[in-house]
Amino acid sequence: MADLSCNLAGIHSPNPFWVASGPPANTAYQCHRAFEAGWGGLVWKTIGEPIVNVSSRYSSLDLYGNRMVGLNNIELISDRSIETNFREIKECKKRWPQRAIIASLMADTRENWHEMMQRSLDSGADGVELNFGCPHGMCERGMGSAVGQNPDVMEKIVGWVMEVAQIPVIVKLTPNVADITRPARAAKKGGANAISLINTINSITQVNLDTMCAEPSVGGRSAHGGYCGPAVKPIALNMVHSCAMDPEVGLPISGIGGISNWKDAAEFIALGSTSVQVCTAIMHYGFRIVEDMIDGLNDFLDAKGMKSVNDLRGLAVQSVQKWETLDLHYKRMARIDYDKCIGCNLCYIACEDGAHQAIAMVSPNGQGLGPGRLPGKSIPKIKEEACVGCNLCALVCPVEKCITMVDISTGLDPMSWEEYQVRLASGKMKAIPAHD
Amino acid sequence: MPLKAKTRRDAMQDIAPRYHPQEASVEAHRCLYCFDAPCIMACPTGIDIPGFIKKIATGNLVGSARVILESNILGASCARVCPTEVLCEGACVMLDRDEKPIKIGRLQRYATDAFGEQKANPFLKKMKPNGKKVALVGGGPASLGCAAELVRLGYQTTVFEKDMEPGGLNRYGIAYYKMPPEVVQREVKLIRDLGVEFRTQTEVGKDVPVEKLRKEYDAVFLGVGLGRTHRLGIPGEEKGGVVEALEFIRLIHTKPLHEISVGKRVAVIGCGNTAIDAVTQAKRLGAKEAIILYRRGEENMSAYPYEYQLAKKDGCGFIFHTAPVEVLGDKRVTGLRMIRTRTGKDGKAEIVPGSEFEEPFDMVIKALGQEKQTSIWKKLIPELKFDVAGRIECDRRTGQTSVAKVFSGGDAVNGGREVVNAVADGKKAAHGIHAMLSGKPVSGPLQASRLGHRDGAKGSGFLQPIRVPDLEAAYNRERNGKLHG
Numbered sequence: 001m002a003d004l005s006c007n008l009a010g011i012h013s014p015n016p017f018w019v020a021s022g023p024p025a026n027t028a029y030q031c032h033r034a035f036e037a038g039w040g041g042l043v044w045k046t047i048g049e050p051i052v053n054v055s056s057r058y059s060s061l062d063l064y065g066n067r068m069v070g071l072n073n074i075e076l077i078s079d080r081s082i083e084t085n086f087r088e089i090k091e092c093k094k095r096w097p098q099r100a101i102i103a104s105l106m107a108d109t110r111e112n113w114h115e116m117m118q119r120s121l122d123s124g125a126d127g128v129e130l131n132f133g134c135p136h137g138m139c140e141r142g143m144g145s146a147v148g149q150n151p152d153v154m155e156k157i158v159g160w161v162m163e164v165a166q167i168p169v170i171v172k173l174t175p176n177v178a179d180i181t182r183p184a185r186a187a188k189k190g191g192a193n194a195i196s197l198i199n200t201i202n203s204i205t206q207v208n209l210d211t212m213c214a215e216p217s218v219g220g221r222s223a224h225g226g227y228c229g230p231a232v233k234p235i236a237l238n239m240v241h242s243c244a245m246d247p248e249v250g251l252p253i254s255g256i257g258g259i260s261n262w263k264d265a266a267e268f269i270a271l272g273s274t275s276v277q278v279c280t281a282i283m284h285y286g287f288r289i290v291e292d293m294i295d296g297l298n299d300f301l302d303a304k305g306m307k308s309v310n311d312l313r314g315l316a317v318q319s320v321q322k323w324e325t326l327d328l329h330y331k332r333m334a335r336i337d338y339d340k341c342i343g344c345n346l347c348y349i350a351c352e353d354g355a356h357q358a359i360a361m362v363s364p365n366g367q368g369l370g371p372g373r374l375p376g377k378s379i380p381k382i383k384e385e386a387c388v389g390c391n392l393c394a395l396v397c398p399v400e401k402c403i404t405m406v407d408i409s410t411g412l413d414p415m416s417w418e419e420y421q422v423r424l425a426s427g428k429m430k431a432i433p434a435h436d
Numbered sequence: 437m438p439l440k441a442k443t444r445r446d447a448m449q450d451i452a453p454r455y456h457p458q459e460a461s462v463e464a465h466r467c468l469y470c471f472d473a474p475c476i477m478a479c480p481t482g483i484d485i486p487g488f489i490k491k492i493a494t495g496n497l498v499g500s501a502r503v504i505l506e507s508n509i510l511g512a513s514c515a516r517v518c519p520t521e522v523l524c525e526g527a528c529v530m531l532d533r534d535e536k537p538i539k540i541g542r543l544q545r546y547a548t549d550a551f552g553e554q555k556a557n558p559f560l561k562k563m564k565p566n567g568k569k570v571a572l573v574g575g576g577p578a579s580l581g582c583a584a585e586l587v588r589l590g591y592q593t594t595v596f597e598k599d600m601e602p603g604g605l606n607r608y609g610i611a612y613y614k615m616p617p618e619v620v621q622r623e624v625k626l627i628r629d630l631g632v633e634f635r636t637q638t639e640v641g642k643d644v645p646v647e648k649l650r651k652e653y654d655a656v657f658l659g660v661g662l663g664r665t666h667r668l669g670i671p672g673e674e675k676g677g678v679v680e681a682l683e684f685i686r687l688i689h690t691k692p693l694h695e696i697s698v699g700k701r702v703a704v705i706g707c708g709n710t711a712i713d714a715v716t717q718a719k720r721l722g723a724k725e726a727i728i729l730y731r732r733g734e735e736n737m738s739a740y741p742y743e744y745q746l747a748k749k750d751g752c753g754f755i756f757h758t759a760p761v762e763v764l765g766d767k768r769v770t771g772l773r774m775i776r777t778r779t780g781k782d783g784k785a786e787i788v789p790g791s792e793f794e795e796p797f798d799m800v801i802k803a804l805g806q807e808k809q810t811s812i813w814k815k816l817i818p819e820l821k822f823d824v825a826g827r828i829e830c831d832r833r834t835g836q837t838s839v840a841k842v843f844s845g846g847d848a849v850n851g852g853r854e855v856v857n858a859v860a861d862g863k864k865a866a867h868g869i870h871a872m873l874s875g876k877p878v879s880g881p882l883q884a885s886r887l888g889h890r891d892g893a894k895g896s897g898f899l900q901p902i903r904v905p906d907l908e909a910a911y912n913r914e915r916n917g918k919l920h921g
């Protein structure tokens with residue numbers, strides 16, 4: 001049994017799985033249920049001057065029979081009073097001293113930020129998360145992503161908060177920016193103790209073609225929403241990695257975005273997250289999913305001989321580097337296992353029309369029956385001289401491990417684009433000829 | 437002419453082979469991960485089905501197997517032999533959407549197989565030894581379920597089995613094409629590794645007196661199952677080539693397949709699940725014709741519909757409304773004299789006078805159901821009470837019999853159901869024994885509904901398993917009642 005406990009900038013929790021600020025973290029009742037199920041921490045639904053929500057709030061992207069691959073919402077921050085929220089945090093903290101409770105805050109003036117910080121401290125919260133990420137509704141009032149998108153303003157506000165901070169401060173980043181490291185650096189400059197990312201991404205999930213209104217429809221009218229759920233995981237991983245790689249950020253990270261199971265969580269941790277937060281997957285299946293997250297991560301760490309989840313943190317960060325540093329002499333090629341091939345020819349058409357025309361369809365005559373159950377089917381065959389090793393055929397092949405990508409030795413020493421440019425300039429080599 | 441071993445082995449192979457990883461993943465993702473799922477309620481051992489399926493979906497196979505084994509130590513057997521159509525799969529919500537139910541049994545097999553092969557430690561929860569001892573009579577599913585639960589609750593447990601190996605009918609009685617012996621042997625090893633002691637070839641009442649067990653142990657569990665196959669009660673029954681179904685099936689599990697002799701024209705008498713197992717195995721082992729004789733009609737047979745379908749698909753024959761009256765032949769059977777029957781006014785089968793006829797057979801398999809062990813146990817424990825059908829009487833919640841410190845479960849109590857029912861009975865009795873010896877009342881279900889008992893959530897089937905046909909019948913009754921009323 002590996003040690004799953006984690007410490008994010010002084011916030012301790014028995015495991016790295018936190019409920020993200022959102023509907024599942026709205027009330028003391030839910031907080032109790034979450035902790036009963038095993039969650040290590042919970043970031044309270046963002047507290048601020050109570051707002052008024054609309055009815056009809058979510059819409060989703062469904063894909064090939066799978067429901068809610070992506071979720072979109074036009075909900076605002078907590079619609080409960082500031083007093084109620086802090087009273088409940090206090091109550092929960094009393095009952096669950098070992099779990100982390102983080103108050104998510106949103107305010108406008110310096111005085112109001114100071115007051116919210118004092119209330120958080122009084123409630124016994126283990127830390128606060130500043131919500132500069134809500135992409136809808138709040139920016140119009142000079143809060144949320146309006147702040148998160150403007151590094152200078154953000155740095156100033158973080159500074160206000162740090163003037164009075166006695167518990168760790170996490171800044172939650174909005175992904176709706178061109179370069180995520182800019183707000184991350186601003187958080188650092190402002191003095192924040194950690195960052196969390198990502199909040200939701202601006203989105204419209206679908207248009208109802210009968211009513212010609214986008215979803216979710218509030219009486220025939222819609223609004224830009226925030227996108228989350230499994231579909232956003234690759235975007236979130238990319239942003240988490242960018243922050244983990246940037247020495248000027250250098251802050252502990254709480255990773256968020258599309259995490260549904262232990263594998264997703266392990267990937268966020270491998271890319272530099274200390275804790276991870278989950279919202280949509282809980283909205284889909286309930287708090288119970290944490291049982292397998294704990295169990296699965298534990299078994300995984302055991303299987304890899306890691307004693308603690310900290311051993312996993314950051315292991316994949318250095319694997320992602322600038323494109324210019326990759327080896328131009330590395331070569332791989334597709335190989336088809338004909339015992340597995342079912343003869344669907346998806347690899348052929350993908351390569352023929354969508355890639356590099358490196359798969360041929362050859363007659364099975366004289367070569368046995370051909371793939372699949374029906375005799376006489378033509379055989380997909382890799383044209384080795386034409387295959388650029390792009391992986392597309394292996395990605396489309398519906399049979400597990402039927403197309404594998406194998407390393408091909410070129411006999412050449414590694415050479416990156418950077419080195420190539422140097423050698424070209426110094427006349428040490430001729431340009432690699434362009435393809436016909 | 438007997439077939440060669442190779443073709444025989446092919447014929448006797450797994451009818452539901454193991455999933456490939458991709459198949460398992462697709463099927464696991466099809467499960468909706470229902471909350472307070474009906475499939476759990478329909479599993480007598482209350483396995484957290486969505487829980488273990490979710491773990492297959494996330495690639496956590498050891499964790500998945502652990503979820504299964506925590507609730508059902510014979511999870512690997514049950515995955516293969518359970519009549520899932522009337523249990524978990526019959527309750528799957530997919531059926532209400534007119535789609536195929538999730539293949540729970542095959543997913544369960546996938547997880548337990550992968551686990552069994554990895555030889556991983558399941559890390560099943562275990563309490564500290566409490567110094568108390570329990571003796572279990574019989575090594576079948578009921579005792580195994582009970583012993584595994586008791587050993588995890590901290591008891592020292594010893595299983596007394598009169599046969600060569602533990603496992604009971606699960607070892608010697610299940611159709612070979614559902615499960616080869618290795619699966620049971622692997623399970624027994626797992627239970628032994630948990631700390632359960634086995635004394636095989638030790639018959640209680642003969643090699644060890646019952647009094648000794650009652651004196652030396654803090655409690656005794658009777659998981660003795662049923663007895664021999666009922667006799668036909670017709671002339672010629674003792675002739676060569678007339679065998680009991682259980683003996684025939686036992687041979688298949690103990691001898692190499694090519695050494696088993698099967699007739700060319702085989703009659704199987706009876707029409708329950710055992711008869712179906714016997715007739716399909718006779719056919720698969722090379723009988724030219726294998727025919728079921730049944731004194732009532734197709735609609736009265738007690739075999740499950742899909743078992744009947746399997747036998748028909750295998751090319752077995754069925755002669756309904758016919759009863760045997762005499763086994764023909766000198767020393768060996770050469771045929772049967774039979775008589776036609778019809779359904780009488782009282783709904784029972786009655787013979788049609790003058791309708792006798794003869795048919796040639798060179799093997800007759802008797803599959804009339806098993807006798808109870810009532811007379812044996814009446815002698816061994818005179819205070820033990822039985823119901824009118826000869827089943828050991830006990831509290832179905834705790835397994836407690838009419839005799840202090842003696843508990844029971846499985847076929848001996850329910851008159852013959854499934855492996856999974858026997859395991860569930862054993863588990864319940866373990867908790868009954870634990871409650872008695874620790875002075876605490878029996879605690880709630882092992883797999884409580886995740887809502888607790890609030891809000892009408894039913895939770896697991898461990899306390900009150902539902903059977904889908906019963907549910908459907910109740911539903912139809914209600915609906916018809918409404919239609920007419």
Ligand SMILES: Cc1cc2nc3c(=O)[nH]c(=O)nc-3n(C[C@H](O)[C@H](O)[C@H](O)COP(=O)(O)OP(=O)(O)OC[C@H]3O[C@@H](n4cnc5c(N)ncnc54)[C@H](O)[C@@H]3O)c2cc1C
Pocket residue numbers: 517518519573574575576577578579596597598599602603604605606609610611614638639640641659660661662682685709710713845846847848852853854855856858
């Ligand atoms: C032909 C056949 C096919 C079946 N197929 C299926 C199926 O496909 N799926 C399914 O779920 N169920 C099936 N069953 C039912 C299932 O096998 C039983 O319900 C289950 O095995 C009952 O378990 P048990 O422990 O109560 O009894 P048993 O399995 O009968 O075990 C009792 C054990 O006690 C031992 N014993 C008895 N007396 C003594 C004594 N005095 N001392 C020591 N040991 C003793 C016996 O040797 C035996 O090993 C089948 C049954 C039969 C007969």
Ligand SMILES: Cc1cc2nc3c(=O)[nH]c(=O)nc-3n(C[C@H](O)[C@H](O)[C@H](O)COP(=O)(O)O)c2cc1C
Pocket residue numbers: 020021022023045046071073075076077078104131133134172198199200227228229230232256257258259277278279280281
């Ligand atoms: C309905 C809804 C409401 C949310 N409300 C908040 C909020 O009040 N404060 C906040 O910081 N994030 C909020 N979020 C964003 C989540 O905390 C999280 O960053 C995002 O959903 C991505 O994670 P996921 O893919 O696990 O859902 C909300 C998300 C959803 C779906």
Ligand code: SF4
Pocket residue numbers: none
């Ligand atoms: S999920 Fe609950 S609150 Fe939302 S629409 Fe359905 S019933 Fe209403």
Ligand code: SF4
Pocket residue numbers: 336340341342343344345346347348371380396397398399402403
């Ligand atoms: S995509 Fe895969 S299965 Fe289909 S033809 Fe190509 S190699 Fe065969």
Ligand code: SF4
Pocket residue numbers: 466467468469470473474475476485486527528529530538540
């Ligand atoms: S009822 Fe069917 S879909 Fe629902 S959890 Fe059980 S197996 Fe899955």
